[in-house]
Amino acid sequence: MDLEQIRQRLESCDSLYRTIGIQLVSTPDATTCMATMKVDGRNCQPFGVLSGGASLAVAETLAGCGSYALCPEARACVGQNVQGNHLHAAYVGETVTAVARLMHKGKMSHVWQVEISNEEGQLISIITVTNCIIL
Secondary structure, X not given: OOHHHHHHHHHOOOOHHHHHOEEEEOOOOOOEEEEEEEOOOOOEOOOOEEOHHHXXXXXXXXXXXXXXXXXXXXXXXXXXXXXXXXXXXXXXXXXXXXXEEEEEEOOOEEEEEEEEEOOOOOEEEEEEEEEEEEO
């Protein structure tokens, strides 16, 4: 399944992807995935900054899309472990970009490193996602 098919599937249902405003972006490399998200009332804390939980959700969603694109025969690719460090704030009105890079591709698991940056390129969060591949 290619990224466009995955995007259509995500946008066709009432999912977290749509709820918090994630937008997949095509990349030329099959082991790299990218998404953007506008920081707004759907994904921020009451203080006007991006919620750490929303950052983790972006990372897990992006890594899941990447794993599914690499394993179209899988019934599902699900998060097994998500670990993140939030380094800087992103504020309402900004757009953040998440880039996921495949670090390990096993038969039953994938490990992705996801970096989320603001518009100036400042690193907001760095997150590691381990996915279980269910055949």
